[in-house]
Amino acid sequence: MSNSEKLYQEAAGAIRSSECMLALTGAGISVASGIPDFRSPGGLWSRYDPQAVASDWALENNPRQVWEFLLEAVGMIAAAKPNPAHESLARMEDMGYLKAVITQNIDNLHQRAGSRKVIEFHGGAGTFYCHKCKKKYNQQKALELTRKDIPWLCSQCYGVVRPGVVFFGEQIPEQALQETRRLVLAADLVLVAGTSGDVAPAGTLPRWVKEQGGRVIEVNLGRTSFQNISDIRLDEPAETALPRIVEAL
Known part of the structure; x- marks a missing residue:
């Protein structure tokens, strides 16, 4: 043996x-x-600053840049098996x-x-909700977004829609x-x-x-x-x- x-x-x-x-x-x-591991060479953090695209500060101050990152990340995760x-x-x-x-x-x-x-x-990237009013949204809508549709805004209060993940700076x-x-x-x-x-x-x-x-x-x-x-x-x-x-x- x-x-x-x-x-x-x-x-x-x-x-x-x-x-x-x-x-x-x-x-x-x-x-x-x-x-790929976000932190590894070639991972998303080698091309994006996590504080600029995946933090509570970024959601409030730069939602378009957040969604430029999310378009790539959400698509990659949804395609995985x-x-x-x-x-x-x-x-x-x-x-x-x-x-x-x-x-x-x-x-x-x-x-x-x-x-x-x-x-x-x-958290998980399969759920989405409004950062402001907490209205829930379907993942399929996120997969249909293009660059002209971002940042994704809530139909109810016009807050930024986000994935149900824990961003940097959140608990x-x-x-x-x-x-x-x-x-x-x-x-x-x-x-x-x-x-x-x-x-x-x-x-x-x-x-x-x-x-x-x-x-x-x-x-x-x-x-x-x-x-x-x-x-x-x-x-x-x-x-x-x-x-x-x-x-x-």
Whole structure:
């Protein structure tokens, strides 16, 4: 048996013996779906200043520039499809092993893959509402917009329509934080996939689980901030490693 096969078997054993397993995911899990990490070379933040196009200040002061960015981002996310990593986590939930996915992603790919319990720390790009009066809008309208239609303004109060994501300068939804705290207190295992752990507070969750006696399985490429706390580490793409863990289960 190869060393990598031993790690898959060890991961499967840890999952089978867990009573409350959570998954923490980030941008790396969606790269194979055609959504590059915004922070990576070639990602959106290499071409846009996030404070200028994805902040509460920008919504108030430069809505057209915000929507120039959103035309590209929303189209890219809508065109993406779940990959084997997303599908594997949904399968683990179906098998009764995974209690919830906590994600930093805004692409809704976990839900589209079949995951039912998903906590979105940064909201989701599939919903839209008026920043001023909160009137809700359909995603399809956003996909039909052209440059001459932006910024998208509310038909009711003429405020700026925005996606249901957490922009820079905004708070993580309190409901997401409260539900995460409840789950983490009960968790004895966390599966980390596609996130380096550099962004708080999501990056602190595996440490909470570890400090209360739980275990950490990490599926990531390259160095991360979890290396010193991971009990089992698979240095492979999530779309390759997670299906093999499911197979081992």
